[in-house]
Amino acid sequence: MVDFVVFLKNVLVVSLAMNIGLIWKISYNNEETLSSKWSSWGNLQQKLHFHAFGCNGDRREEEEAQISKNTQLLSTTSSASASAPAPPEIPDGGESVVINLDHGDPTMYESFWKQKGKEITVVTSGWQHISYFSDVKNVCWFLEPQLVSAIRRLHKVVGNAITEGRHIVVGTGSSQLYQAALYALSPPNAPQPMNVVSAAPFYSSYPLMTDYLKSGLHKWAGDANEFNKEEPYIELVTSPNNPDGFTKQAVVKGDKGILIHDLAYYWPQYTPIILPADYDIMLFTVSKSTGHAGTRIGWALVKDREVAKKMTTFIEINTIGVSKDSQIRAAKILQAVSDSCDHANQKEAAESFFDYSYKHMEERWKKLREAVNKTQLFSLPSFSMETCCFSGRTFGQLPAFAWLKCEGGEVGDCESFLRKHKIYTRGGKHFGASSEYTRISMLSRDSEFKLFTERLPAIVS
Amino acid sequence: MVDFVVFLKNVLVVSLAMNIGLIWKISYNNEETLSSKWSSWGNLQQKLHFHAFGCNGDRREEEEAQISKNTQLLSTTSSASASAPAPPEIPDGGESVVINLDHGDPTMYESFWKQKGKEITVVTSGWQHISYFSDVKNVCWFLEPQLVSAIRRLHKVVGNAITEGRHIVVGTGSSQLYQAALYALSPPNAPQPMNVVSAAPFYSSYPLMTDYLKSGLHKWAGDANEFNKEEPYIELVTSPNNPDGFTKQAVVKGDKGILIHDLAYYWPQYTPIILPADYDIMLFTVSKSTGHAGTRIGWALVKDREVAKKMTTFIEINTIGVSKDSQIRAAKILQAVSDSCDHANQKEAAESFFDYSYKHMEERWKKLREAVNKTQLFSLPSFSMETCCFSGRTFGQLPAFAWLKCEGGEVGDCESFLRKHKIYTRGGKHFGASSEYTRISMLSRDSEFKLFTERLPAIVS
Structure with missing residues (x-):
């Protein structure tokens, strides 16, 4: 000591x-006017949220219905029910659907855990x-x-x-x-x-x-x-x-x-x-x-x-x-x-959690890079290859967030630019960085990620 | 607004x-010496704990083994296991056993919930x-x-x-x-x-x-x-x-x-x-x-x-x-x-939770008042009778804590006095009140409460 x-x-x-920028979007919309005593507090709160959760204070009202519609996807599986609900589906791949990748809700892993049976079911009696x-x-x-x-x-x-x-x-x-x-x-x-x-x-x-x-x-x-x-x-x-x-x-x-x-x-x-x-x-x-x-x-x-x-x-x-x-x-x-x-415990060589999640992340990053490469508008970080002592694989980082840069200076604020195309992300300024950058969650459900990688290359400046 | x-x-x-005074007793015993930079912090922490959780900073070392022994009772049922553990038993009713009623750990209700079966068992799958x-x-x-x-x-x-x-x-x-x-x-x-x-x-x-x-x-x-x-x-x-x-x-x-x-x-x-x-x-x-x-x-x-x-x-x-x-x-x-x-839902007129808990509290308060009345040393608050709109019963308060007063001025600090008899409580000064008072949890397990009501009347000034 x-x-x-x-x-x-x-x-x-x-x-x-x-990452819960979504929260602000829901909670801070249509703010009621506070009394004079409280308005400064409300402003601070809003500012703090703006800073921390990276959501825009200038959200347009007409977008709200869509945000609400889209974010309901997030709560679909949060209530206990007798059987597993089907994964929420994005209604269509058109431009009308908001893709919210601001927060880092790790729903990607849900599909792995649905494969698992009673071995991970927890049973709790009333007295425990x-x-x-x-x-x-x-x-x-x-x-x-x-x-x-x-x-x-x-x-x-x-x-x-x-x-x-x-x-x-x-x-x-x-x-x-x-x-x-x-x-x-x-x-x-x-x-x-x-x-x-x-x-x-x-x-x-x-x-x-x-x-x-x-x-x-x-x-x-x-x-x-x-x-x-x-x-x-x-x-x-x-x-x-x-x-x-x-x-x-x-x-x-x-x-x-x-x-x-x-x-x-x-x-x-x-x-x-x-x-x-x-x-x-x-x-x-x-x-x-x-x-x-x-x-x-x-x-x-x-x-x-x-x-x-x-x-x-x-x-x-x-x-x-x-x-x-x-x-x-x-x-x-x-x-x-x-x-x-633990291979000794594996039955029928079942896939380990990290095998599943690595492959999933690798596939997502491959698709994202392909999507980005189809345009001249964006770039992604490059990572050097290293060998993982756990898996023996040699690979570069597969981050839970993509740190996307809008290139060429034409776009300006990358978060706002993507927002026009109904892709919600968290802009660089919230991270103490340039607004040329924005952060995108890589951990959403498959349907949402797929829609994102389809929409991104279709964007023209 | x-x-x-x-x-x-x-x-x-x-x-x-x-109420978790117990925590301090465990965590703050045998404090290691901090470096000069940290010692003031440690002191504040200790002071804050002392104030908040009402535990004595002057705990004698020879008491620690007994505290440890006694407090293990608290953790006996905290880990999930396949079957309900038996309620912990106080080893004997002698003066050697510490009775810790400082905290308000509500283990009294465990016995009710053990009667309940699968209707309150929660089953959670890995994906939920x-x-x-x-x-x-x-x-x-x-x-x-x-x-x-x-x-x-x-x-x-x-x-x-x-x-x-x-x-x-x-x-x-x-x-x-x-x-x-x-x-x-x-x-x-x-x-x-x-x-x-x-x-x-x-x-x-x-x-x-x-x-x-x-x-x-x-x-x-x-x-x-x-x-x-x-x-x-x-x-x-x-x-x-x-x-x-x-x-x-x-x-x-x-x-x-x-x-x-x-x-x-x-x-x-x-x-x-x-x-x-x-x-x-x-x-x-x-x-x-x-x-x-x-x-x-x-x-x-x-x-x-x-x-x-x-x-x-x-x-x-x-x-x-x-x-x-x-x-x-x-x-x-x-x-x-x-x-x-809900009587309509009751099977075979099973006892409701509030019937069970009211009867339990009433019985404990009766026993505590009997114990206190056997001595001239202590007194308890009196509560006026009122009719409960929920149960229809007319009764005075049956608080989760007993606010005991040491009478006559001979005893001085009531918490310290009881501590000499190995009954741990939380003294009045922690509540902004006189040290003639001390607070005693009424929510412990039956075995501990029984020992307390046996020991209390045996105390002589």
Whole structure:
């Protein structure tokens, strides 16, 4: 503990890569006029949303009916029912249909899980999981022991993170864990709030999550590339990065920094696994690893016991723990993923989750690049090939988001340009980058992705 | 919306009555020494915990083994297993066993739910509830429609709150909803943070939840009885009150206030239901109504659409929604409670949940009062009798906590006095009250409650 600050310099963490611009579109349309007392608040809220979730404040009313129509696709399978609903179909491939790829709702994986049977069905009796407590001997007293086992096993199977000697803290999604990490790492009695930075383009929700409560503990200090104050700071490193998919390292050269690494996308369907990550704080989430965003389960691997305790304290105060039902379910899902990877357990050489998801992502990226290559209007990042230690495959990044650039300077704002063609994406400015760029979710259902790759090459300037 | 501030004056809200002093006991024992940079932070954390969860910072080491032994009882049933574990037994009734009644873990209800069969078993397939979204047409877009139905039905069956014309916001427990309400009701650009007050004795976590992030939006301003500033304020009204069980009304006489009502205990096992509550914001939680604390599901009934939207925004930023798995489960549990109340649905006149829980609480209070009457050392509050519109029974309050007073001035600090006899409770100072008082959970398992009522009368000054 004596070398605590030095010791935190290579920390990992913060799975925040969730994207819900759609929400704003629904919630903030047709805003009623607030009284004078409240209008400034409403404006701030709107501004914060605009910034964080990347949705346009200038949404035209005539578009709303279509947004509503389209977004209902998202909720089709969210209610429990006796049998699996059919995947929602896009009514037609015409220009009239809105394609919403702003958010990162990972519904792509639903089709894999529908193939699975009772082995991943969770049955919960009425008397189970009644207590607040899960394991009072654990630093994270609300963490279910079976989730601990499932997390440690999966990281060992995949080889993407070291769990030995790490404390696990569970969160209601990794957003909560990001905030818990800020709380744990920001000194309470400093003369100024702790600076929080991340290299642009950075995940659009970081600034909002840092500043929405006007905390005296921490404040968003912008692009890490431009940070040169002689003050303490926390640097967020998201690798692979949201929005652009590149592998990232810390960029600030100062000696007063603490690092948080967000490894939400460090899974073999998105990137070659090169080494088991070995940072001081590493954040993961089931939302992006297995696609179960609705469970709201994330986890942090934390080297230092005191940091883990303070993160636990944050979650204790914030929500008095994390849903036991979702923890139990997440444990079963992660075990199923490990089982699917374990050839000894495979029946009839069934496809593993990562085989399925890698092939799916590879196919989508191939189709997207083909679509982009049919026009002169757009470009995509290029990624260098590396060999994945998990799969043995050699490939370049297959990011969960496409970071599309509108070329030639004619188009200007890429988000607005695509919006005219009823393709909703999240513009570069929300990520601290140029509006020539826009971020596009690659994790939608097949029908929506297909429509997108059909419409894109048909666009003319 | 024009009269928004006036309109909020009789608001309800905030189910925060959860009690986890135990956590501190486990997490904060044997603290390692922090580096000089971190020690002040650790101290604050410890202080905050001390204040909020009401645990003693001066826990003696020799007590720790027993605490650990005893608290393991709490986690016995928290892991899913194929069959119901037997209720944990207190090893013996001797003075050597710690009885921990500091927290409010509602394990008392476990025995009721064990009687229930498959009708409340939840079965979740691997593909279900994958999306972030539940109902994009709802202000609270992450709220499962079946939970909406279950909440509205139960309030109608019990008659304890009006839901017509109310928006429902779901939270990860009502702690999150309390913070969401503060966020929604505090203007963002005021020169000073909004004052937040509650009449002492108030729930011990209110101050911490208000101040832990050093928010510029709101600050804890103490006992509402002593608040006389000519400034805007939010007053929390918890009724029945935690810790003392009395019915409460707002006490501040100012004209710049907004009220939040915490109705976590406004259920017929704790208090006669007199009227359907009709405030602007009303907070409830399954933790205290049905005993399912581990699901972390609370809900707010909110009259004003803008407030509901802002509360939703808070939860969006904080945790990007609320566990779908727990929402689905909570819906099933609440429907089961309504079913049990609906005589038409009862098979063989099975006991309703509220009949069971009322009888259990009545029996416990009878035994506690008998135990207290055997000594001259203690006293308990007296409650006036009223007739419950739900059950037709006439009774006085049967609170989830006993607010015990050590009489005669000889004892001094009541919490410390009981601690010497290995009964762990939460002292009055944590609730903004005199240390002559201490709060005792009435919701533990039968074995622990029995041991408590045997030990209490044996205590001599």
